[in-house]
Amino acid sequence: MSAAPRDGPRAIELRDVHKSFGTTKIIQGVSLAVRGGERHAIIGPNGAGKSTLFNLISGRYEVSAGRILLHGADITNLRPFEINRQGLSRSFQVTNIFHNMSVYENIRCGALWSAGYRYSFWRRVGGLKDVQRRTEEVMERIGLARRSSVLAGTLTYAEQRALEIGITIAGGASVILLDEPTSGMSRTETAQVVELVRSITQGKTLLMVEHDMGVVFGLADRISVLVYGEVLATGTPEEIRANAAVQEAYLGALHGETARA
Amino acid sequence: MKYAPLYLGRWMLWGASALLFAVAPHVFKGGFALTLLTQMGTLIIFALSYNMLLGQGGMLSFGHAVYSGLGAYGVVHVLNFMGKGSLVFPVSLLPLVGGLAGLAFGLLFGYVTTRRAGTTFALISLGIGEMVFACVLMFPGLFGGEAGISTNRVVGQPFLGLSFGPALQVYYLVAAWCFLSMAAMFALTQTPLGRMANAVRDNPERAEFVGYNTQRVRFLQLVLSSFFAGVSGALSCINFEIVSAENVSAIRSGGVLLATYIGGVPFFFGPIIGAIVFVFFVVALSGFTRAWLLYLGLFFVLMVMYAPGGIAALIVMQFPVIRAGRWRELLGPYALAALAALVALAGLIGLVEMVYRLSEPGASTVLTVLGVSFDARGAASWFTFAAVLAAGLAALRLAARRVGERWSALQLELQSRTA
Amino acid sequence: MEFFLVQTLNGISYGLLLFMLSSGLTLVFSLMGVLNFAHASFYMLGAYFAYQVSVKIGFWPALVVAPLLAGALGMLVERFGLRQVHKHGHVAELLFTFGLAYLIEEAVHLIWGRAAVEYRVPVELDGPLFHIMGSQYPIYRGFMMLVSVAMLVSIWAALTRTRIGLVIQAALTHPQTVEALGHNVPRVFMLVFGGGAALAGLAGVIGGNAFVTEPGMAAAVGPIIFVIVVVGGMGSLAGAFVASLLIGCMQTFAVSLDWSLAGISIAQVAPVLPYLLMVLLLIFRPKGLMGTREG
Numbered sequence: 012m013s014a015a016p017r018d019g020p021r022a023i024e025l026r027d028v029h030k031s032f033g034t035t036k037i038i039q040g041v042s043l044a045v046r047g048g049e050r051h052a053i054i055g056p057n058g059a060g061k062s063t064l065f066n067l068i069s070g071r072y073e074v075s076a077g078r079i080l081l082h083g084a085d086i087t088n089l090r091p092f093e094i095n096r097q098g099l100s101r102s103f104q105v106t107n108i109f110h111n112m113s114v115y116e117n118i119r120c121g122a123l124w125s126a127g128y129r130y131s132f133w134r135r136v137g138g139l140k141d142v143q144r145r146t147e148e149v150m151e152r153i154g155l156a157r158r159s160s161v162l163a164g165t166l167t168y169a170e171q172r173a174l175e176i177g178i179t180i181a182g183g184a185s186v187i188l189l190d191e192p193t194s195g196m197s198r199t200e201t202a203q204v205v206e207l208v209r210s211i212t213q214g215k216t217l218l219m220v221e222h223d224m225g226v227v228f229g230l231a232d233r234i235s236v237l238v239y240g241e242v243l244a245t246g247t248p249e250e251i252r253a254n255a256a257v258q259e260a261y262l263g264a265l266h267g268e269t270a271r272a
Numbered sequence: 273m274k275y276a277p278l279y280l281g282r283w284m285l286w287g288a289s290a291l292l293f294a295v296a297p298h299v300f301k302g303g304f305a306l307t308l309l310t311q312m313g314t315l316i317i318f319a320l321s322y323n324m325l326l327g328q329g330g331m332l333s334f335g336h337a338v339y340s341g342l343g344a345y346g347v348v349h350v351l352n353f354m355g356k357g358s359l360v361f362p363v364s365l366l367p368l369v370g371g372l373a374g375l376a377f378g379l380l381f382g383y384v385t386t387r388r389a390g391t392t393f394a395l396i397s398l399g400i401g402e403m404v405f406a407c408v409l410m411f412p413g414l415f416g417g418e419a420g421i422s423t424n425r426v427v428g429q430p431f432l433g434l435s436f437g438p439a440l441q442v443y444y445l446v447a448a449w450c451f452l453s454m455a456a457m458f459a460l461t462q463t464p465l466g467r468m469a470n471a472v473r474d475n476p477e478r479a480e481f482v483g484y485n486t487q488r489v490r491f492l493q494l495v496l497s498s499f500f501a502g503v504s505g506a507l508s509c510i511n512f513e514i515v516s517a518e519n520v521s522a523i524r525s526g527g528v529l530l531a532t533y534i535g536g537v538p539f540f541f542g543p544i545i546g547a548i549v550f551v552f553f554v555v556a557l558s559g560f561t562r563a564w565l566l567y568l569g570l571f572f573v574l575m576v577m578y579a580p581g582g583i584a585a586l587i588v589m590q591f592p593v594i595r596a597g598r599w600r601e602l603l604g605p606y607a608l609a610a611l612a613a614l615v616a617l618a619g620l621i622g623l624v625e626m627v628y629r630l631s632e633p634g635a636s637t638v639l640t641v642l643g644v645s646f647d648a649r650g651a652a653s654w655f656t657f658a659a660v661l662a663a664g665l666a667a668l669r670l671a672a673r674r675v676g677e678r679w680s681a682l683q684l685e686l687q688s689r690t691a
Numbered sequence: 692m693e694f695f696l697v698q699t700l701n702g703i704s705y706g707l708l709l710f711m712l713s714s715g716l717t718l719v720f721s722l723m724g725v726l727n728f729a730h731a732s733f734y735m736l737g738a739y740f741a742y743q744v745s746v747k748i749g750f751w752p753a754l755v756v757a758p759l760l761a762g763a764l765g766m767l768v769e770r771f772g773l774r775q776v777h778k779h780g781h782v783a784e785l786l787f788t789f790g791l792a793y794l795i796e797e798a799v800h801l802i803w804g805r806a807a808v809e810y811r812v813p814v815e816l817d818g819p820l821f822h823i824m825g826s827q828y829p830i831y832r833g834f835m836m837l838v839s840v841a842m843l844v845s846i847w848a849a850l851t852r853t854r855i856g857l858v859i860q861a862a863l864t865h866p867q868t869v870e871a872l873g874h875n876v877p878r879v880f881m882l883v884f885g886g887g888a889a890l891a892g893l894a895g896v897i898g899g900n901a902f903v904t905e906p907g908m909a910a911a912v913g914p915i916i917f918v919i920v921v922v923g924g925m926g927s928l929a930g931a932f933v934a935s936l937l938i939g940c941m942q943t944f945a946v947s948l949d950w951s952l953a954g955i956s957i958a959q960v961a962p963v964l965p966y967l968l969m970v971l972l973l974i975f976r977p978k979g980l981m982g983t984r985e986g
Contacts, residue, residue: 069481091480101481109474120471123464124483130492132465139464182482332782334789384970387977391726391785392925395917396973402914403966410959522910526793533786563801569793576787577772580779627801 021083022047022186022216023068023099028077030060030067030240037063039240041077045186050217052227055237056260061220062104064237065190068218069101070094081186096124100184104191104220106171108178110164114155117163117174119146121181145181153177153207169200176207186216193223205230228252236260286455293447297440306439312551313446314507317453319532319543319550321500326529327537328461329493330473331386332394334525335401336501338381339374341520342404343502344509345415346373351423351509363425363436367449367506374502378495386491389476401525408517420516423509436510446507453500458540460496469493527554530572536584545583562632563624596686605678609671616664622646622657697828698947699940704832706939707839708898712912713919713931714843715890721926722862722883724781725773728788730891731913732795737761737892738899738908739803742810750813754838758892765888769881792909799906807905835897842893859883918965922972924979933980938965 023045030038037060045051053061066072068079070091079087086094100121109117119136122145128134136142150156153173158166163174176192192208193201205226208217221227227234227248234251236243244254251257296309318340325331347370353359361369385396408415415421426437434441460466468489471479476486509515518524527550535546553571557564579586593599622639626646629637639646639653646653716730740757741750768791776787812831819827850856862869862879870876899908919938923930945961972979 071477090485091477092483092485095481095483103478107475107478107481109471109478111474112470116467116470120467120479121482123468128464130465130468130488132460132463132492132496134464135459135462136464136467137462178478178482332785384973387973391781392921394785395726395921396969398914399918399921399966399969403963403970406962406966410955410963522914526789529786529789563797566794566797566801569790569797573772573787573790573794576779576783576790577775580783624801631802631804633804 020047021045022049022081023218024080024083025064025068026078026080028064028067028079029075030063030072031075037240038067041237041240041242043235043242043245045216045218046233047082047216048214049232050212050219050230052219052221052231052234053237054221054224054227054234055243059237060240061237062190063240065101065188065218065220068094069099069188095182095184098184099186099188100179100182101188102175102179102190102192104194106168106175108163108171108174111162113160113162114150114166114174114177115146115159118149118177118181119143121178122146122149122183125182125184145183149177149181152180152211154203169196172196172204173207176204176211180211184215186218187212189217189219191220191222193221193226201226289454290451293451296447297443303439306443308551308555310439310443310446310511311555312548313443313450314504314511315528315531315547315551316450316544317500317507318504318528319535319547320454320457320540321497321504322528322532323537323540323543324457324460324469324493324497324500326532327539327542328466328473329469329490329497330476331389331490331494332391333385333397334394334522334529335397335399335404336497336528337520337522337524338401338404339377339498339501340505340508340528341408341515341524342377343370343374343505344515344519345408345421345505346370346502347506347509348421348423348515351425351427352421354427355424360428362431363427363510364431364434364445366510367503370506370509371499371503374505375495375499378498378501382491382494382498386487386494389486389490398522401520401522404520405517405522408520416516418517420514420518422514425510425513442511446511449503449507453503454544457500461540465489465492465496530568534572534575534582536582536586538581539584539588542582542584545587549583561621561625562628566624592686593682596689598682598686601682602675602678605671605675609668609675612664612667612671614664616661616668619657619659619661619664623654623661626653626657694947698943700828701832701947702940702943703936704836704839704939705943706936707836707843708894709912709916709919709939710932710935711839711842711894712891712916713923713935714846714928715887715894716916716920717923717926717928717931719884719887720920722859723880725784725788726917726920727884727887728785728913729768729791729795730788730887731909731916732792733761733765733888733891734895734898734912735799735904735906735909736764736795737895738810738904739799739808739895740892741896741899742808742904745810745813750816754893754896757896758889761892761895762885762889766881766885768888769884773884774877774880792913796906796909803906805906807903810900810904812900831901835901838893838897842890846890855879855882915965918969922965922969922979924981927979927981930979930981938968941965941968 021044023043025041025043028038028041029036041060041064053064055061063072067074068086070086070089070093073088077087078085081094081097081099084097086097086099109120112120119142122142123129123136126139126142126145128136128139128142147156150159153176155166155170155173155177158170163171166174172192172195176189179187179189189208193204196204201223208219208230217230219227219231231248233245233247235245236251236254236257238260243260244251244257246254293313297306300306300309318336321340322333322336325333325336347366350359350361350366350369351363354361354363381400385393385400388396409417425442426435434445436442436445461470468479468484471482472484472486472489479486479489505515505519508519531546531550532543533546534549535544536542550568553564553568557567561567575582581588590599590602593602625639629639630649637647637649646656712730712734716727719730720726737757740760741753744753744756772787772791773784776783816831816834818830820830820833821828850860858869858874859879862874862876866876869879902908915938919931919934922938923932923934941964942961945957945964948957950957
């Protein structure tokens, strides 16, 4: 657990955010603040709107109402690339990699913009030493250094999930959103991913959606519980565990798992 | 994009190509061969520029001839100014003018067309192509109407003794620009923009989430591609000394699409092969039969159905087998399939030619093959060729299955060896 | 005044013809995700089949036979061609239909030659329908409108009122679910594609003799149909309807009005107008008039 100050600067702030698809209300007035440097998890039953919240923050969807701020700047309804350039990077629950490129090239794509090379067509990408170093560094961290030239589409599922995270962190964003990073993984794989997440979010802000309570309670500084598009409670893992409403709505059935964590 | 892992191999390949360019007209002698080679060189640039859009950027365009054609128009006007003496400019650098003209229109039209992607982009490119074609016909002052604008490429002082009058000199001009353009376009694939164009092609959404404006990437890729299209247009103008509405027509746009696809979209060198094959089809075959476009269209459709990676993919597929030294085992099935295909083709050609004989007013209805006469009015001829076609197709089906079986067996063995 | 009325009626009849074409295209696109580049080629085939049948037998049989022939050909194309290409993705499907358009045009060249053929309006329908203040409005134009409207109404009824129509509507968004429920979705695709071809063929039957029947007719009307689909919004039937009438009237008026600007008459500029409309729309409203589905 990192020692995030109780009332430090807010990395992400949602102010009364609403989102409807047609007449269906998915997010109904969510206000949330993620403090700089903390690891914050969002949990909740299926259909609660967790992924939608991610999509709103990262610019994939537009809000129906409300404001979203990143480091105090209004990023509501900005395009995804504009938000990314301001220091927020996200991963996807359904692996969203570049299937026809190698692992190395995938990660390099994630690193190019922040390295400042933009749309350059006069520089040879192979000669960009800083990008090369960064890419190799990230590959090492996610444990895919030995699979560097393998086509991403032919990797195993767990390797693709690792690559997914690799692309997300390659740009060096200070705010990282991870959407169910351990979904579909075995116990060992999950443990590896948890360690990876812990190391890559050292000194950064993490917002994470997760179903695995063991992961959540082991990693998160604070947890928010989302039910039917509304935040039921926000607090430290102990506070959430003790919260009666949360227990009733969500945690009750999972008590056995948390005991094992 | 696939590329050779060995840098030495790559240098050798480029050196060999340069050598081929230099030596070609001496190996394939004669005026006809020279026109073929010159047209191939021009089309190679055009097709490579087209693949910058399709193969590298994932943008299917039905109106790419706009940029090469307008580049050609730019050059024809400059050339005519030079001819009148109002402008002094080396002919050898005219492709640069064409490139800049193409680029200017790339900036203009590209802004509108790259606002959308996918199928919509394809349709918009078609619309822009039709629009430009209609405009060209509407302003005969600028574009010479249906007859077009003709010019003379022999103007001004000879450059190092080259007046570019003789066809051989034009060939070498085309060859030089072709080699330079090939090198430039290949170099572009190795830049951040080139890489991100591939990323946008594969997964535009993720590209946005790593900080790139996909629209901007596609726009820039199109602008660069239109420069090279303009270069090819300029060379076409210099070669034929005439530019008309046909240069911006849907036929030209369709032609470069066919050429690129047949050659192989997923590989950098694919369009090079495609351009060579296409010029053969169009120029050589059209001398033999009126139905050449039918055969070309059929070839294209069959490629889309059975070999979507083009000729290049078919070649590259053989490499692992060749490297393992076992290609000889495929020779038999391949030869059988080729034979069956030839039989089927013979039947098809017979049928097609007979239809021509019947529908063409004033043509003789008798088709003579290897000394045997077939009268298109007689049912026997139809049955014969139909039977040949059917037999060929049936044999092809069997042969294809044999090839498939042999392939699978080889794949299994090769994979178990490397595993 | 009478000029305006007559031209409006002409514009509407042309627009309805365009809608017959663009609606078939939109339906196939909505259902199968495939933009049939050869759609206008089936229009051409419908005209040529009708010509052949009407020369040998008569126009009224041709009205039934030609679209059926076109539809049958469409089904064959789907079954033996498109289905094979489906696994290679949307670009391959589009290119397949693109190559098919070439093939059909060349086949038409081969069989009927390069010149226009004399596909005539039948004698019964040749003549004035009514007189408006001195000008006459041809029966055939009225007939065209009648056929267009009748066909479109029956398609709407078939899609919304019959069982197969419901299956098609469901397969539009959830093909796998529909297949899991026991319906033969590939056969549905084949029927829809064939239906689109038949619709285009019918448009060819009634349009081929009103305008001209020649091998270049597919290439002449094809791009306009695509512009309509883009302007109306990909996948939107309502948008295609509005765009068809808009462009139909625009073209009709442009060709018949006698205005000029700076030495260029509007009739000269007429061919370019639909594309200008498309460009303007793209700049200001990229989704199209009523866009729903991104291509």
